[in-house]
Amino acid sequence: MRTAYTSDQIRSAELALMARLPEGTLMDRAATGLAGVCAHLLAGSRGRVYGSRVALLIGSGDNGGDALYAGARLARRGARVEAVLAGSRTHEGGLAALRKAGGRAHPYDAARARELLADADLVMDGLVGIGGSGPLREPYGTLAELTAEAGGLVVAVDVPSGVDASSGRVEGPAVRAHLTVTFGAYKAGLLVDPGATHAGAVELVDIGLGPFLPDPEVAALTADDVADLLPRPGEESDKYRRGVVGIAAGSDRYTGAAVLSVGGAVRAGAGMVRFASSAEPVRLVRARWPEAITTVLDPSLVLKSSLDEVGRVQAWVLGPGLGTGPEAHAVARAVLSTGVPVLVDADGLTLVAKDRTLLRRAAPTVLTPHAGELSRLLGVPREHIEAGRLDHVRRAAAELGATVLLKGSTTLVAEEHRPVRVNTTGTPWLATGGTGDVLSGIAGALLAAGLTGYDAASCAAYVHGLAARTAAGGGAVGRGQAPIAALDVAQALPEALRTL
């Protein structure tokens, strides 16, 4: 499990550790690690550190101190290091070390800074770290924007300046780094968009904080964690014990979502899928997924909240393509009044946004909104949700009394009193119609297999992302990949699951 923390949590751990160590030890550890990573990058891009050009952007706090000491180390190895001093003050020890090592420092001047950044092989962003608050003030904002024109690699020190370390919020100009070297522990804002995109790759430098860290605010499952959580059949398994998932999705108008959701569940390893809907989606699901047992719902029975004709299930998926009219509302009421876990997606979310009483139930509920759907559920503008994903997913879980999986460029899973889980396998190739429907089926199959809502949602997001990467051609976005369609994601599930 990869764990991540807020600035306050990091600060208190640092204080506790610092009390036991001679002054300056932590900064020395941080700067040594940072210089090591930068030297490695320079050796990779230029062949050697000697003679390379390094620009340091220095703010008034200890973040600038780290960059100055690291710059001094690179200068001692023959790099030409020049610092732009942007703060009202500068870390004295760091500045003295840089000068002693042969590096140079200049007060901020826009034209000169632009030249330095354009010429540098590597730019170190030491403007602000965990001490930053609010949008970057001048001249930091201008410098952050100038890094976009940098000719070489941009390395953020601890946190990209302009990104809120605790939440990943960005409220103005912010550095976009190729790599962020972070100290002691991951900051939550490095894993959650928009901060995660600004951070680029993240490298952790151990400074000994481990024993002093509290319970994390954010956690990311690793491949091993997911492999341990995923259900595997035992010798005595039968299809019922492996988990039967009911899917109430699709309508005569919207049929594709039902086919995709059933596909996600079938390919994710459900023991059995029972699909219940109106005639047309049932016909199409039968044609595409003969594995599913289908039922054409009798509207008069549904109105009486009876789903007996469908047969027993261990969990339900409700909503993809269901519609939002009175019949769909009756289906939602029938499904949500059962005593088994229910995953609510798409139109199901619109229905519960209009009628919150549907969520009054004893069994677990998992909601899987994208930012627009969460906006309707919380009555908060979509832009606010996208800017503050972490805060809003937490709030939704508390307010709605459910596990909430927020989809989008960073998928988050929140449940009250648990760390928010952030998914690391996503890929922007997933941004295509219907992939969310596949996700609902995967998560439904895992719920039916007995995973908790929290584990089912986070494992589903993980394997969904992995399958999308597999379908696109492997890895994150790059050459040699091709666009994917939603059904490709379902079809790639077995190959992705085999790697876990």
Ligand SMILES: NC(=O)C1=CN([C@@H]2O[C@H](COP(=O)(O)OP(=O)(O)OC[C@H]3O[C@@H](n4cnc5c(N)ncnc54)[C@H](OP(=O)(O)O)[C@@H]3O)[C@@H](O)[C@H]2O)[C@@H](O)CC1
């Ligand atoms: N603690 C430790 O043990 C270790 C800490 N370490 C390092 O220290 C870093 C934290 O250092 P820190 O606390 O000095 O804060 P930091 O991030 O440099 O910035 C604070 C200054 O920035 C300014 N400022 C703030 N917001 C701003 C804005 N929006 N726009 C513009 N300016 C803004 C504000 O300055 P002022 O307004 O006072 O001029 C404030 O004083 C941490 O990230 C890590 O790199 C490592 O060495 C390992 C050991």
Ligand SMILES: Nc1ncnc2c1ncn2[C@@H]1O[C@H](COP(=O)(O)OP(=O)(O)O)[C@@H](O)[C@H]1O
């Ligand atoms: N930029 C992105 N990066 C990673 N994943 C994304 C991105 N955009 C969308 N996704 C993922 O794609 C899926 C889209 O689901 P959803 O919005 O419900 O679409 P649909 O309703 O068409 O199925 C979600 O799993 C979401 O997390």
Ligand SMILES: [K+]
């Ligand atoms: K920084």
